[in-house]
Amino acid sequence: MTDDRAAVFVIDDDSSMQRSLDSLLRSVGLDVYLYASAQEFMRAARPDAPGCLVLDVRLPGMSGLTFQQELAKAGIALPVIFITGHGDVPMTVRAMKAGAADFLTKPFDDQVLLDAVDGAIERDRARRGDAKRLAELEVRYRTLTEREREVMKHVVAGRVNKQIAAELGLSLVTVKVHRGQVMRKMMAKSVAELVRMADGLGLPHPT
């Protein structure tokens, strides 16, 4: 969809580990950004590109799991790949439940990390695509007038023009005009597509 270069954000306070991960990820053509701590990552200006986070569970100052919650609070939806020194099962379970993309135990195979990173980036790309479409829909929806939104609500609910006219106390012609405007502004080719858009926007269903 987009051919933005993917970015990998590595947070590790161990400089030699940073260097190794940097070299490995760059060798497959990824852009790598290195941070020594979670705080440094939060403060830094990050490129707006599909990517993922690679971080050590044992971060200084803030545990990896706490950081995961901080990210969610800050609205950063980057997938997180955890690296841990030992396979701590409860920690893995918690991280996975909190939405970790992957959990690698040190020492890991280089290919395993690269696969995990690729997978995470793909997912992020998809998520970003969805988010972008949604954002466009929202822009379109915002161009609708109050009356048009009301008409759209009833159209999506599967009502025919006559029913809508009766419900809203409008003439049939006026309803048709509004409906045409809705379809045009929302760039919907069919009622079915409009329904999907309403779902995507999370509009309430009229009863």
Added chain:
Amino acid sequence: MSTPRDLIKRYGLALALAGAALLLRKFLPVREGTTVYQLPLVAVVLAGWYGGRGPGLFASLISWLGVLYWLIPPVGSFVLSSEYQLGFGIFIALCLFITEFSAARWRVERALEESERRFRLMAETIPEIVWTESLMPRLMLYMSPRYEQIWGRPLGDVEKDPEAWMEAVHPEHRNDVRSAWRRWLAGEGNERLDMTFPIVRPDGDTRWIHSRGTLLRDAHGKPYRASGIAADTTEERRAQEALAKAQMDLAHVSRLTTLGELTTSIAHEVSQPLAGMMASAGAGARWLAAEPPDIAAARATLDSIAADGKRARDVMARIRALTKRQVPRKDCVDINHEIQEVLALTVQESRSHDVSVRTQLDRSLPRVEGDPVQLQQVLLNLVVNAIEAMSAVRDRPRLLTIASARGGSANSVLVEVRDSGTGLDPAGAAQVFNAFYTTKPDGIGIGLSISRSIVEAHGGRLWASRNEPHGAVFQLSLPAAKEGQP
């Protein structure tokens, strides 16, 4: 002291002597010029001499009665006519005087005998050899028979040659012992002799001897007599060796236990460079496979691999040093270096417990004399304890501070391990160093007890107190190594 038997003997002798004197005077042909008093007087002298005052008086009494009855006319009666009164009076006085005189001698003899008896009793029953030697001429005046038991050689040898005992000294020590001994006897060494050496008995058994002695000097300051005692300290030595070995084993076990608590962190510490190496190797292969190959990047990955390899090796070396079981050494130890080693080993442990570590090390510290492994063990123990003491802390920073400084007296070194943990109550502070006292659910409680004995074996002290406002401080002071040592 005076048994009835002894009394009977002494009084019997007095009776016999006095009786014999009377009979001899009565029935033997008596030469002109002898008086009736001479023989009884001899009997009184002898009775006092060999029996003391009582038997002397007893012999006197018998003599008086006998002389009066049999020898002084009228014979056969106790009547004393006036012409004999003066002579008999002098006889009585002489008897009393002589008795006093010879009884005094008897008492001195008894006292001497008693003193001699006491000396022998003591000298021959104590487990040490007691000896005294004349130096001009060289002659062994006395050596207690214990010598025969300890040396396994006859006392006669030493009586012939006062240095015969040296033949048993272990050949490796013999020359040293002989020269030290002769220097001492010549008054050139210390006034007091104090030396320890092994001897080999004829049965092949080796014994350790601790020999101490003093000199007596004449008016010119020249030694003329030497005396002393020699003790067999073999058992003591064996016990000490066994104790030292037991302590060493226990310290080793305790070290392994502490390291066991760190297993997870140490595994992390090793897997970290391993992970780095694997990632670098993968990167290197990809840089070389690229079109065109990126040689510079590949070389950089090799450098990383080498650096990680070195790091893993250092971790292994630290652990190996601590897991080795070895006899404590006496090195000149830079305590700051040992602190750094211990912190390097526990960096993961403090990280995973969210503990910030601060150091305040005085770089100008003198070195201390001791065993680096054991001192690391003490520090490791204190650091691990401090980290664990803070694991329950949620409402304040977990802070571990290690400081080194000069001690109160200039020639000592002070190390402080300070935490912000749950701290010690007064009862706990007194008990933490007791063996098998522990506050950890799975602890054995020997770490601090062993740490204290290690520090004390180094001539130092280890104590605990409260840290303000939170936590505990463990302080240890160690004497600085003497000047001029490397």
